[in-house]
Amino acid sequence: MPSAREMRMRIRSVKNISQVTRALEAVSASKVRKAVAAVTATRAYATKAWQILAHIARQPGRASLHPLLARRPTVRNVLVVVISGDRGLAGAYNTNVIRFVTQHYGHSNVPARYIAVGRKGRDMLARRRKQIIAEFSELPAAPSFADVSAIGRLAVEEFLKGDVDEVHLVYTRFINMVRQEPVIKQLLPLEVRDEAGRVQDFAHHQLTATYIYEPAEEELLDEIIPRFTALQVYQAILESLASEHAARMVAMSNATENAVELGSHLQMEYNKIRQQTITNDLLDIVGGAEAMAKPTA
DSSP, X not given: OOOHHXXXXXXXXXXXXXXXXXXXXXXXXXXXXXXXXXXXXXXXXXHHHHHHHHHHHTSTTHHHHOGGGOOOSSOOOEEEEEEOOXXXXXTTHHHHHHHHHHHHHXXXXXXXXXXXXXXXXXXXXHHTTOEEEXXXXXXXXXXXXXXXXXXXXXXXXXXXXXXXXXXXXXXXXXXXXXXXXXXXXXXXXXXXXXXXXXXXXXXXXOOSOOOOOSXXXXXXXXXXXXXXXXXXXXXXXXXXXXXXXXXXXXXXHHHHHHHHXXXXXXXXXXXXXXXXXXXXXXHXXXXXXXXXXXXXX
8 A cells, every 4th residue: 555655746747737638628629729720710711712723623525624633544643732730639530540541552453652740740751661751840839831832843743743632631630629631632633522521423414604814814724723733732721720739628627627536536545544543643653542551570
């Protein structure tokens, strides 16, 4: 049985941990509100940009409109942009992303190369000996489009050079404070999918209109498609940041509750040990008094 001094030290340590986790919970709660506001502010624009890209992809002769729309006859290599966090203490957030990636690409016949966004994802992919061609970490707490545009440009360059035949984006979609789920989006070449994730049949899809480009089709598409592709990466990073802060807030809340519960249990154990110590001291005193009161022979 541990001594009373050891129990006091354990209780003090648990209380210190609960103070740290409570502080981290408060910080995450503040950050998640800002992150959700950023996601909400940009989601409408990113959704409209995706709709424009989807409409362009449905145009007649999509392969001749722009090289980023052309499907390769054979998919020999895939580039996967994996978005994770730079820090831990977020529950299973980072682990879920990498497990999701491993399940989808670990046993595929098509070799995959990776762009790791986030230090935790980079480390996990490196431990699994995955081929990482670039990594981006230590992004600002509130990244701007300029801060992350290099990721989209790199993906576009790899596709245009022919080093990869498809570019996929893996991130964690923010649904609410307690639910976030990893998803895959194919960036290049653009695939039009319905809400269930199935590729839509272009022959049966009703087109609203065929775009007429002014002043020049090539100039507009050269600007729109790469920029809107990078915008999808930016929106995915914002979604992942909101998901990470929400997961960390929930994890720290659970850790605080567990620390308080453990502290209460340790306090009860300490009280029992203290009471037992007092009882033993009283028995020693009473025993000594009785021994002194006995007449000597």
